[in-house]
Amino acid sequence: MDQKQVLNVGLVGFGFAARVFHCPLITNCSGLNLSAVLERNASASQSVYPSVQIVRTIDELVGIPSLDLIVITSVNSTHFEYAKTALMAGKHCVVEKPFTITSKEAEELSEIAKQKNLILSCYQNRRFDGDFLTIKQIIEGNMLGKIVELESRFDRYRIEPKPSASPNKYAWRENADEPGGGILFDLGPHLIDQVICLFGKPESVTAHIEKQRPIEHSSDDSFTLTLHYPKINFNAVCRASMVTKIKPPRFTIFGLHGTFIKNGLDVQESQLIDGKTPKSTGFGIDSNENWGQIDTTMYNGENGIHFLGKIETIKGNYSAYYENVRDAILGKSQLLITSEQAALTIKIIEKAFESSEKKITVMI
Incomplete structure (x- = not known):
């Protein structure tokens, strides 16, 4: 894949979901590069992925100009706040399930993504x-x-x-x-x-x-x-x-x-x-x-x-999920798991x- 088409990924959280589901799929997906991880206190991700940049706040993460995609794997109650921050900063976004904890929040995120022409998906690996x-x-x-x-x-x-x-x-x-x-x-x-x-x-x-x-x-x-x-x-x-x-x-x-x-x-x-x-x-x-x-x-x-x-x-x-997100961001494919579907759930x-x-x- 052309180097210009490599998408840099910023990850929020490094708990079970991030370590087991997201990181292995991201790092094995051609065209995606795990570049930065938000860990509030530790730096555990660097022991597995030495080249990643560690940040401590969501504002630091979305403030990295080179990042294209933010993946949110933090506790459920933070999904809306972090996803909104990422979208408002002009970043494409993947949110671990549940997408949000209210349908009002989900609909607001969908509208922001639509207005800013950004890819927004919920991680429905099943x-x-x-x-x-x-x-x-x-x-x-x-x-x-x-x-x-x-x-x-x-x-x-x-x-x-x-x-x-x-x-x-x-x-x-x-x-x-x-x-x-x-x-x-x-x-x-x-x-x-x-x-x-x-x-x-x-x-x-x-x-x-x-x-x-x-x-x-x-x-x-x-x-x-x-x-x-x-x-x-x-x-x-x-x-x-x-x-x-x-x-x-x-x-x-x-x-x-x-x-x-x-x-x-x-x-x-x-x-x-x-x-x-x-x-x-x-x-x-x-x-x-x-x-x-x-x-x-x-x-x-x-x-x-x-x-x-x-x-x-x-x-x-499971590889098909991030392959589709990558292709949707690059304009090569329609997004399979949309924010509207996630909001309905x-x-x-x-x-x-x-x-x-x-x-x-x-x-x-």
């Missing part, structure tokens, strides 16, 4: 999970006939919330006092975004959001959202829990002609945690034990062929909290 790419192809290929219901689950087993560095407190994601904390803000954006990608905007949502672990000051740790699409007679059920020791299927899809069930989580996260990169052998390839099971009849006119067996999981491709989360609190179905 669009590039192998299992999601597989079900997307199954649905688009009409392998199950008309789809009537999809169930998407993202479960964990953690009885005790993660502790924080402060005594007698929990990590911010599981702290009830932290704005934007809790399982719905943590895992909900993944599941909701995938449904939006497949089926568009739902008409309404019915939600049950709970705290199943009897622990004081911990946040919500379980949710069930039903996204309603009455015009196509379809519902999407999104579920997550922190007390699921035996994992249910990741995806279950019901169609008029058949059913598809997919077990196991996408392998890319665990591979990145283990230090692998997108260039490592076997990266993104699912084990055949976790390939999905299908039972369906596929029709060509009146004639049907029954198929019962496994479907090989499409290779996961936050609006659905807001409506889900309202639905759960009032015990009603809420229009979106």
Whole structure:
């Protein structure tokens, strides 16, 4: 790639998301250069990436003239402030999910980016999970006939919330006092975004959001959202829990002609945690034990062929996210994950909290 087309990246934060998800993808993406990192106190990033410049404030970071793209991986409650600062400084911006903690904030960021002709995206890496790419192809290929219901689950087993560095407190994601904390803000954006990608905007949502672990000051740790699409007679059920020791299927899809069930989580996260990169052998390839099971009849006119067996999981491709952001900034491609989609996800989360609190179905 022409040196003039190399984009310099500034990173906000160097916690788990930055170390595991963003840095390996940025540094392995042709045309992106990790140039600076905002760490408020430490300089941990330099031990891994010695050439990066360390800054202590967001103003210092966006004030670096050579930076083209700011990637925000800080705590959820800071996303809006930092993204707005970056956009107002004329920088393209990627924001870790959840995009913001209110739809009003999300819409304001979208408007600023539009006015300044800047790329603004939310990091929805789960669009590039192998299992999601597989079900997307199954649905688009009409392998199950008309789809009537999809169930998407993202479960964990953690009885005790993660502790924080402060005594007698929990990590911010599981702290009830932290704005934007809790399982719905943590895992909900993944599941909701995938449904939006497949089926568009739902008409309404019915939600049950709970705290199943009897622990004081911990946040919500379980949710069930039903996204309603009455015009196509379809519902999407999104579920997550922190007390699921035996994992249910990741995806279950019901169609008029058949059913598809997919077990196991996408392998890319665990591979990145283990230090692998997108260039490592076997990266993104699912084990055949976790390939999905299908039972369906596929029709060509009146004639049907029954198929019962496994479907090989499409290779996961987290690299595609930053490749698309790069190409969108350079004017070579349309942005796949837009700020408008991210804002809709936050609006659905807001409506889900309202639905759960009032015990009603809420229009979106």
